[in-house]
Amino acid sequence: MKTIGMIGGMSWESSAVYYDIMNRAVKEKLGGHHSCKCLMYSVDFAEIEELQSAGDWDRLTGIMIDAARRLERGGAELLIICTNTMHKMAPDIEKTVKIPLLHIVDAVADRIRELGLAKVALLGTRYTMEQDFYKGRLIGKGIDVIIPDEPGVETVHNIIYNELVHGIIKDESRQAYGKVIQQLTTRGAQGIVLGCTEIPLLVKQSDCTIPVFDTTAIHAMRAVEAAIAS
Numbered sequence: 001m002k003t004i005g006m007i008g009g010m011s012w013e014s015s016a017v018y019y020d021i022m023n024r025a026v027k028e029k030l031g032g033h034h035s036c037k038c039l040m041y042s043v044d045f046a047e048i049e050e051l052q053s054a055g056d057w058d059r060l061t062g063i064m065i066d067a068a069r070r071l072e073r074g075g076a077e078l079l080i081i082c083t084n085t086m087h088k089m090a091p092d093i094e095k096t097v098k099i100p101l102l103h104i105v106d107a108v109a110d111r112i113r114e115l116g117l118a119k120v121a122l123l124g125t126r127y128t129m130e131q132d133f134y135k136g137r138l139i140g141k142g143i144d145v146i147i148p149d150e151p152g153v154e155t156v157h158n159i160i161y162n163e164l165v166h167g168i169i170k171d172e173s174r175q176a177y178g179k180v181i182q183q184l185t186t187r188g189a190q191g192i193v194l195g196c197t198e199i200p201l202l203v204k205q206s207d208c209t210i211p212v213f214d215t216t217a218i219h220a221m222r223a224v225e226a227a228i229a230s
Contacts, residue, residue, distance in 0.1 A: 005076025009042035014197035124195030164198035
């Protein structure tokens with residue numbers, strides 16, 4: 001089994017979910033007393049959020065590269081970024097480490113194509129929804145992507161940063177997401193990509209009438225599959 005290097009802390013709430021899923025999956029697949037061989041470098045999310053708000057993506061890239069290098073030096077044999085938004089830096093990270101990086105969008109795209117869907121809606125931080133690093137990678141794999149209108153983007157983004165990253169789960173926020181998802185379904189979305197690793201803390205498949213893609217679970221399972229394939 002290979003050792004998985006995890007860049008976490010964005011937020012620690014969702015990083016804990018990654019750790020739980022990965023260990024449970026290894027035990028299920030290998031049985032006995034098996035658990036996941038992994039290392040995590042967890043950042044201080046306050047610093048990350050401040051730099052995101054300031055649009056200082058260069059400094060954020062430096063932080064992410066440093067985290068990846070620390071994990072590689074520590075013995076990680078493959079790498080995952082335990083957040084959707086910070087995959088904006090994935091190409092820069094790949095250039096600076098020798099170990100493979102398992103991209104969250106690639107794992108999600110495979111699942112979307114397995115279901116034969118052509119058009120999905122993307123929910124996430126404003127950065128993920130509006131910038132091209134995530135949508136463009138999905139589109140490049142032949143998947144049409146739509147995002148909420150501006151009020152919807154604001155709703156989804158604010159609930160992530162004001163509630164979910166703090167572990168706050170509110171029924172009214174679930175209902176607000178439900179309204180956004182219904183609007184996207186009306187616009188032709190065949191599936192909903194929960195493109196922020198905190199959103200699955202709030203939204204489940206049972207809340208939606210169309211397929212939901214839990215990016216946290218999909219990514220964590222892809223990492224386990226890669227680790228035990230050797």
